[in-house]
Amino acid sequence: MDTGEASDRRLVEEYTRRLDEAAFLVLYRRHTPALLGLAARLSGGVRRDAEEIVQEAWLRAAGSLVAFRWDSSLRTWLSGIVVNSWREFLRARRRDVAWEDGPEAGALGAPAAQRIDLERAVARLPEGFRAVLVLHDVEGFTHNEIGRILGMEPGTSKSQLARARQALRRLLGSPGTTRAEGGQG
């Protein structure tokens, strides 16, 4: 996950010292494509939702950058904020409206004669499984990094990943599957 840490540090310092817009924009443009991709994969590929999540994540990050201690890379830290923003986005949406065609509505219980592709299957995984699987198998984060992002032990991340993969295989291959296993959010 090399994103030019020394350069990130200089830019963060410049931004936090003077709230410099130019420094912020360099950071924003450097990291937003990956963050938007992560948000899109977590939110089932809905671009509007992904943009809302990324915007919220940047607002939180900008307010907290002064307290960032560099015990991970900036990209890892920002990814954690995206994951948290996504979780809150899901919670808010559950409060506001029932899922209509979202990842956890009737999809899991639907007759699986319908062929579902990998992306849709990932989107149908329970929240906790989806986060670990996307972060590890798609984004390429290590279990240590995922532990920091999700606030769990690396061993928990590893066991969650194994269960997430099993759930994904069932979704893709077993027509009678009605529900994947829980997954800790």
Next chain:
Amino acid sequence: MNTEDEELTSGERDSLAALRQDPAPSDSLERSVLRALAARGLVRARRTATRRWLPPLLLLACGAALFAAGVLAGARTETPRTPSGLPRYVLFLEGSEEPSLEEEARRVQEYKSWARGVAAAGHLVSGEKLSPGATRIGEGAELSGGDSVRGFFVIAAADDAQALEIARGCPHLRHGGRIVVRKIAPV
């Protein structure tokens, strides 16, 4: 993908890796983020050379106009306004977890950084951290309460919505605190 084994097959690994296609962020997202950051006082545009070399006479004229506006605004009996002509609001910072001394020092810097941004955007009037405890006088003084306010900021905002937007950017909310936003009333 038809095994129950924990490890991915090479085909599965390739399929999942292929999902990693990062979309290009839209210009509207960038503008939206910058607008929201500016509203919360979290970004400040770099001064341009043109602005640095504004003729001194023009600056004097602007200062005089602002001064006149402030005097006129102060003469009216309506919501008190800052020299920039905006209504003022008080953000009462209540509660929040008790941090360690080290954490508190870090948070003070965090709050200061936010306040600097709000000030740079022309919205901050004043702010103070309050010591614990409160002394009550007057009728009902024996009742408890009133010491939940840890500090306050006085800000200037165009309207209630902007005041709330600024308040939402305050780091106090991230540390489990509450913020009560009150508009300063006409006297």
